[in-house]
Amino acid sequence: MTPEEQNFMRKIENEEKIEPKDWMPEEYRKNLIRQISQHAHSEVIGMQPEGNWITRAPSLRRKAVLLSKVQDEAGHGLYLYSACETLGISRSEMIEQLQTGKAKYSSIFNYPTLTWADVGAIGWLVDGAAIVNQVSLQRTSYGPYSRGMIRICKEESFHQRQGYEAMLALAKGSPDQKAMAQDALNRFYWPALMMFGPHDSESAHSQKSMEWKIKRETNDDLRQKFVDQTVKQIEVLGLEHPDKNIKWNEERGHYDSSDLNWDEFWSVIAGNGHCNRQRIEHHVAAHDEGEWVRDAITAYNEKKRVKKAQNAA
Amino acid sequence: MSDIKAATLEYATRLGDDSVVLGHRISEWVSYGPFLEEDIAYGNVSLDYIGRARMFYTYAAELADDGRDEDDFAFMRNDREYRNLLLMEMPKGDFAYSQVRQLFADVYYTVLLPELLQSKDETLSAIAAKAIKETKYHLRRSRDWVLRLGDGTEESHKRTQKAVDQLWGYTHELFDMDETEQLLADEGIGVDVSKLRDAWFKMVSDILTEATLTVPEDSWAVRGGRTGYHTENLGHMLTEMQIVHRSHPGCKW
Ligand SMILES: [Fe+2]
């Protein structure tokens, strides 16, 4: 090991944060760029399935809550793009990677939002699963990412409570509303579990990420946490658990549950889920349509600059 | 119900309709903006208008005192019953179109709200007090955008001028009075908008001129929002907005 490497590993071992100006192995940098940009893209693409219901929200209060949630997600995206830029990649490069499929985003957002209850289910389950993951990431070794997670987690908890509260209103509402809630739970429960990624044995990036303390807990451990915490929440809603095999295991101190449909998982990752194409198309279309606007800003600023220079001369 | 109370109910409903319709239109931009910061800004402005709508409708419901709440006003009235200004219901169009509409609306509120703040009606005055602060931020934003788009590229200039020309004819009714609003203006409750047109025109023409845009001639005017004679756009907007609420009568959300 070179002295630089030694110093880097010493910091990692002592739980000191790595900061942008610090020396870091190229692989560490790459690994972080992959993970943080993927996280940023997830926040941004996640605006679409929920945004799908802003214009149809059933009450003014819910409309406002949803609008402000989607706005928060955009803010998270922005914040994470900035964190990632500290590693020497620009936002436009990241956007290009997203649009060409080189960078991924969370597969959960490739599932369609078909009813109003899906908005509640996403807040509750998807933000809920994200929090389990992100609480663990608050201790990640890269300083800007860790600080970002601390800040973002506060808002995600708020989203989860609001989502759960929206589900509760449905579950305790009319039979139709309750059926809508059950249907949303049935559809979003499984993909939410998949958000934690493949089994650790199948995960390409897991081992190195753990070593460098980019990741702090394994996919399967985090998933188990989420499974455990969700059982009681479903009970309180008075809904049926989508997993018929869910069962308390005294010995493990955890719930046992069905294995996931990994074929579906890999197929969505590969770009063949319900909405993969639609999500990227939407992003590309908005981005392309915005080009003349961005050009206008550049031209305007340039004119102002020239004028200022002339006045100064 | 006294004439004044009935007129105030109608007035609060009108102002609520303006807010909910414009707020809805702006919200259509979320995830469609030219960049992420703009998605956030649109969200902000939309939220302000939805918030205003809720305050106006809640007051209307209080005056009506017939068991209705804010959502009954927003979701259970048809397009023929809506009383919003036509400008607010025009579709989102391209980015220039939305920003020009926003500028017209923001300048309108900039001249209207300080008058409403003087209202003898405490609730209307309190809503105005909150809205004034929001509108300051809205106007700074739409003014900046119109300047940059008007004086940006050839394409942005063309698009922005087109939006100005297409929307101009819908601004005249912003300053129309009818019996209801006259009664309230005489009572010191409502605003006499007919007196605001000069100030609005001055501010708007200054901004358009600075943006190298041409201020249109007053050669046409379309009217009807306050009487429920809408463009074809509102029906579609309300169909979408009201579908879930109306599909589950009497439900809580
Ligand atoms: Fe988020």
Ligand SMILES: [Fe+2]
């Ligand atoms: Fe997140």
Ligand SMILES: [Fe+2]
């Ligand atoms: Fe969230």
